[in-house]
Amino acid sequence: MLYSMFELSRLAMAPWRAAANATRKSLRSPWNPMGDTLAGRTMAASADLFESMTRNYGKPGWDLPTTEIGGKEVAVTPETIWSSPFCDLVHFKRAGAPDGQPKVLFVAPMSGHYATLLRGTVKTFLPDCEVYITDWTDASMVPISEGRFDLNDYVDHVAEMIRAAGEGVHVVAVCQPGPPTLAAIALMAEDGDPLRPASMTFMGSPIDARLSPTVPNKLAEEKPFDWFEQNAIHTVPAPYPGAMRRVYPGFLQLSGFMQMNWERHVDAHWQFFNHLVEEDGDSADKHRQFYDEYLSVMDLTEEFYLQTIKDVFQDHKLPRGEFEHRGRLVDPSKITDIALMTVEGENDDISGIGQTQAAHDLCSNIPESIRIDWVQPKVGHYGVFNGSRFEKEIAPRMKAFMKEKGRKA
Structure with missing residues (x-):
């Protein structure tokens, strides 16, 4: 209603x-x-x-027609290289790009905004990297006949898109996707998947939301789970393609x-x-x-939103060693040869200091020589992945980390 x-x-x-x-x-x-x-x-x-x-406000365009490589302006064409009803994997193809540049897959948040919120992030990496991004679909645009999409499906999608991006890709999870991305990579590592990533970077992510809890964290814990079911979930009306789908608007x-x-x-x-x-x-x-x-926002499926609230923000299953993917226990300590970087903002009011750093404790068998933790002074949540300090201070560190610490293909 x-x-x-x-x-x-x-x-x-x-x-x-x-x-x-x-x-x-x-x-x-x-x-x-x-x-x-x-x-x-x-x-x-x-x-x-x-x-x-x-x-x-509808879904924005990427509006990234060109980039500069080696002092020369080249055309950029977004192309979909993998797709499902709930997500497209977009590759920003650069005309005449040199061989051997790092491949970077940005796992964009599925938390209300479109992937284009990371336009500035993508723009900063285009001159030096082959850039891919997960472009999640507004649930109101997915017909109910396409079925459900929950946190397990999200983990599967991330793993499939890592494989689609190809060998040696560097994965960057921005905010919300931190826990499911870490889960996907941990499962790939345990399986010895040859297409597991060369490195993983988590930026402002609630890996362990118990640490330095913020207003959203406290809301998730203070309200009973039934409250979210009764107050946050609504039915998509006609004439949307996803009419009758239950969503978090x-x-x-x-x-x-x-x-x-x-x-x-x-x-x-x-x-x-x-x-x-x-x-x-x-x-x-x-x-x-x-x-x-x-102001451009998208809906989330009921099952994905509620499972995220329960598993990530209320039960804290990943840091407690209880996170399961389709009945299989996820163990980040199985990751041994994938470099790890965490990035946090000093003034982040969404994911507090320490929540992202928790990935280092969970990934206990990654050698110290291929780990980096960075807390950026004077930035909030948005500044972790966008803005002048990101461009001048955070992104150069990320690129250097990928080049120096990432596992060689």
């Missing part, structure tokens, strides 16, 4: 959005003298702000994230309004670029 009400309210706002768009365009027309007045700019800014706050996840930093978001939109009035186009465009991505 909540999902249907949300859709109805969004549709009800459509005429008002259209009116706001018309007002904005009229006031910004070079033929309208009122557009040059303070009153005109204020009205146009108000219409712009209203439209942006009530719009339905992306708009609920987004509202939770927004409430965590409500004052910061209010201030950002107030500044956006002022930038529009002052005709500071560069600052306004930066705001749009961030929020066009941040």
Whole structure:
């Protein structure tokens, strides 16, 4: 019912959005003298702000047409090399890329935002690496006839995509996928899979959410499991392809994230309004670029969301040695020859300090010589994988780690 009400309210706002768009365009027309007045700019800014706050944000494009290799600009073409109803493995093919560059597979979060949230991450690695990324599908777009998708399926998908990326790939799990990615790699290592990765990097991941618990961690533990079943799960309405599928809606996840930093978001939109009035186009465009991505959300299947809540955030099965994959116990100590790097942000309010570092304790048989732990000063959760400090301080360390510590194919 909540999902249907949300859709109805969004549709009800459509005429008002259209009116706001018309007002904005009229006031910004070079033929309208009122557009040059303070009153005109204020009205146009108000219409712009209203439209942006009530719009339905669809899945963003990758918008990475080129990169620079050896001082030369080359074309980049995203291509799907492996696919299931719930995920595509995207390879960013670079024209004329030299042989021998590292292959890097980014396991993107499946926690409400699209994989394009890592656009900046991908962009930073494109000049030096063959980049692959898991592009998870919005559950509302998957017909119910395609069946279920739970945490076990997620582990299977990660393992299959590691194999699809090929021998010697370096795997980077960003945030949520840390535990299932570690599980997939541990199983591959125990099986002696020849396509197991050369290295694994975990960034801001809840490997052990008991350590330095944050607001989301505390919420998951304080609320009984039944509360999440009764309050977080809703049915996808028609005309979505996934109609009748039970999901955790992306708009609920987004509202939770927004409430965590409500004052910061209010201030950002107030500044956006002022930038529009002052005709500071560069600052306004930066705001749009961030929020066009941040406000684009996707649904998660009921079974995946609830199993993640239970196994990762309530029962802490992986750090307790109780995590099972289809009845098989997952043992990260079986990993012996895959290099390990962990990256955390000093001010991370999603995955607290120590949660990602816990991977080192679990992977007890990896030699010290191929381990690295890095805590980045002065960044929060988003800054762990995006932004200037990521580009200048974190990414160079990751690339050096992959080159120097990764197992040779």
